[in-house]
Amino acid sequence: MEFSLAQIATILHGKVEGDENQKVFRLDKIQEGKPGGISFLSNEKYTPFIYETEATAVIVSEDFLAKKPLKTNIIRVKDAYNGFTMLLEAYSMMIKSGKEGIEEPSYMDPTSNTGSQIYRGAFSYIGKDCQIGTNVKIYPHAFIGDRVKLGANTIIHSGARICADSVIGENCEIHPGAVIGSDGFGFAPQPDGTYKAIPQIGNVILEDQVSVGANSTIDCATMGSTIIRKGVKIDNQVQIAHNVIIGENTVIASQAGISGSTEIGKNCIIAGKAGIVGHIKIADNTTIGANTGISRSIAKPNQKIFGYIGLDLKNFLKSYSIFKNLEGLEKRLKELEKKQ
Structure with a gap:
């Protein structure tokens, strides 16, 4: 061009x-x-x-x-x-x-329907009662489960899996190998020490302009919906568990993990390998540093949290300045003890 x-x-x-x-x-x-x-x-x-x-x-x-x-x-x-x-x-x-048309072999159940300017790549699969919007591009080997809704101009790349009942908005992009709507990690402990799977009957909702990176997973809700709000950008190899809610325009870097029923605010930044426990809330405009572990809610917005057990950035830097000098402090302490 x-x-x-x-x-x-x-x-x-x-x-x-x-x-x-x-x-x-x-x-x-x-x-x-x-x-x-x-x-x-x-x-x-x-x-x-x-x-x-x-x-x-x-x-x-x-x-x-x-x-x-x-x-x-x-x-x-x-x-x-x-x-x-x-x-x-x-x-x-x-x-x-620019891609348009239907490559063979591909399959779409007769109960599903699509808008105009559709591209369906070879070996792609579309299940029952799906609604596929205008100008959607579904690349080879992509899987679209039953009752899925795909908004206009959305792109599903090769090997992506969109599981049953998922709802994906307009202008979204799902990269290769991503899985949307897989079962959440729900198991009930039994008296004999085994675990029984809890059926996951909810779905996943991605609002408009969401990007999901390669090999990332977003689990369906146990009940209700796992919700990714408008404009969220998710990197490769990110895990988002059942019933999580991610606020608008939040970005999540590679290998971060968010546990079930946690709510992340708007415009947050979650760096690589950060880990967030379940059933907590993260306020708007929070920055979570790489490798940071979050074990409690963050109620105050605009904070920067760093450290394996997440601390306020200023407290983390103060603590780290002491930590890196521990060897010298230990020697001084021993010298003082000898003088006593």
Whole structure:
């Protein structure tokens, strides 16, 4: 696909400085830019490359001032990083949305229905009484269980599994190997020491613009719904247990785990390998650091929690400054004991 700089400037709400009729067809790193490519400059460390790059155009921020003549055209936008992200999103959607039609062999139960501009990849499966929205893309080997609802413009990648009764909103993306709606981890201990499985009869609801990374799992509710609110972004290999609720625009990094019936607020950041126990609440705008263990509710918003047993960031840093000097403190203590 080929686009003029004028077309790209329109997408990004920017302004071309140079020849707006020149065409680009490739996205390049600024240090590797070649004719026909477009790049961006947002980090000052890469500024020298803008004077050397052979890229046809570079996206820059409004406050960029060239200190010497440029060989490339520039597209000036409010923020170069966000502008290039917008371009990547637009390019990615054009590629993904371009697919259409039904590949064989694939299966859809006669009781299910779809909107227009559908893509169903080879070996994909759609069960009974499903509702598939307009422009949905279901890639090869994806599984859609009975009574599933998929909103318009949603993408289900290869090998993803959408289990029965799941509801997925518009403009969502489920990456390869993700499982939505698997049974929650519910077992009742028995007098003889064994465990009996508790039937998981609820579902999962993903609101609009949710992204679920590869090999992540979101368990169905025991009763009711596990709910992922609008705009949530979930990385690869994340575990979300039954009856969890994740607030709008929260982001969760790889290998984090959230136990059952916990409620996470809006605009939270949960870093990699964080572990959160069940039946607690996390306030809005909370940041949870990598490897942090959360064993209690966090009622106050806008906190930064770090440490294996999560502490307020300031308390954690104070405690860590003592911890890293324990060896020296021990020696001093022994010397003092000898003097007594």
